[in-house]
Amino acid sequence: MVIGITRSQRWVLALVCAVAVSTIYAIQPVLEAAGTSLGWPPESLGGLVAAGQIGYFAGLVLLVPLADMMNRRRLITVHLVLTATGAAVAAVAPNGAVAVIGLAVAGLFAVVVQVTVAYVAAHSTPEERGRNIGAVTSGVVLGILGVRIVAGVLGDTVGWRAVYAVLAALCLALALTVHRILPLDNRIRGPRYTQVLASMGRLARTDRLFLNRGLIAFFVFASFGTLWSGLALPLGAEPWNFGATQIGLFGLAGLAGALGAARAGRWADAGRAQAITGFALALLVGSWLLIARTESTLWLLLAGIVLLDFAVQAVHVSSQHLLTEAHQQRAGTVIGAYMAFYSLGSAVGALTTTWAYGTWGWAASCWVGAAYALSALALWGVDAAHSSRTLVDNCGAETDGYPQLSRTCQE
Known part of the structure; x- marks a missing residue:
């Protein structure tokens, strides 16, 4: 090859x-x-x-x-x-x-x-x-x-x-x-097709790295879906009354944030995938404090969109880097199963943001988006603590699926 x-x-x-x-x-x-x-x-x-x-x-x-x-x-x-x-x-x-x-x-x-x-x-x-x-x-x-x-x-x-x-x-x-x-x-x-399908189910049951990164993806993209599936609602209402083209232009702010996170791959190559994930998830939580402020100015909203999309892309790249490094011989199966979490999270975010907005308004949608982000940050914290204990207490014995941790042990 x-x-x-x-x-x-x-x-x-x-x-x-x-x-x-x-x-x-x-x-x-x-x-x-x-x-x-x-x-x-x-x-x-x-x-x-x-x-x-x-x-x-x-x-x-x-x-x-x-x-x-x-x-x-x-x-x-x-x-x-x-x-x-x-x-x-x-x-x-x-x-x-x-x-x-x-x-x-x-x-x-x-x-x-x-x-x-x-x-x-x-x-x-x-x-x-x-x-x-x-x-x-x-x-x-x-x-x-x-x-x-x-x-x-x-x-x-x-x-x-x-x-x-x-x-x-x-x-x-x-x-x-x-x-x-x-x-x-x-x-x-x-392997045979049926074997590959069966392995997708086993991943969630037996692979701690995959399950953790999959659940993080679920909550991260639920937060992402909360913003982008619901943003047209407050922008199309008073006091802004924007049309479809004007609302679509807000995607430029998201692009700026997402493209800014392209460097996350190089950080992951340098062995900092876990650290950049935690930093990005903290940014994701903080971005909702800005996104919620749409009443009198759009500058805070724009800043929040940039931060949110930077954070989502940084986490996404870091997760895929870790998973493909740990499962190089079946990267397609692992990425497909991982993206199923992404797809489901996006759908849940879209459903809950419209429900929250229709019931309590944009502030409620933002609380929902922030809650998803906090859930992802909590999952990362639990996994980071587990990785640290493994490194200190039993270095090398439980590092399967954590190639960067294994490399640290060897060094």
Whole structure:
């Protein structure tokens, strides 16, 4: 296997992540227009949002394990083509039922993101694994937040269908590019599919590192979902009364924070993944103190958004670095299972923020988001204490799954 990811390959793979994940979130800023076009009543529009998320969750469980069994370059190429197919179906859908099918197909194969991360982890040198994962996963946040801006502008000018037509074209272009520039991922045939699926369940039962990082991801992305699924509510109301395009521009603040966390991969390479996780989670908690202040000024809100997205991305990169380092031979399975926590947390955050806002207002949504962040920080604290005790009391005997702790013991 060729080891090493070039700069151009890293950029292309980051774009793969950005475009693929965009197919899941692009419907949110154009939801009302899509519903009107498809003839769906307002109370049914949640089905359009849920379709991509449900497809994505199914892909995490059923498709991502294939990354440990098949040629990953070929898998990335095929998944991009099928994601493009789903987006194209959504773009030309004559009714809501067909649109749901297209969005679900796009979401199902958007798990190409996790296959891409597994490819990067396998082809990176140990010294650059964290850096490369950080750069590529920055594309995920770029897609989640950037598509809000692009879709809002396209939806207001050309129409909501143009959003999915553009995404379909980008997926096809990236499929051709990946096929041309990435080296083959020739590996010894992996375990059977049923064995890989069974191993995902065993991870949660037996692997302390995986369970801890998965639960942290659940609460971190529940906090993330609380902000981005609920932010349009206070901004669209008095005293701001912003439209979809204006609200979408707030994604720029999130992009600034997330891209600023790209260095988290290098910090993880230097053995500071645990420390940067704790620091980032503390920032995540503090960010909600600023996000809650939307009554008279937006500057504090913008600062809070930058901090929140920096923290979320820093934790996400550090967790994936630790997990892929600990499970190099089955990175696809581990990342897929880990991202299932992410997906579930995002969905829970979206549900609870709208409920809290509708019942008590934006302040309640912020309390919910902060509670999720505090839960993640508490989990990190418990794990950090356990790691310290292991290092002092029984160094080396219980460090399986904690490669950086094992390395410290050896030194």
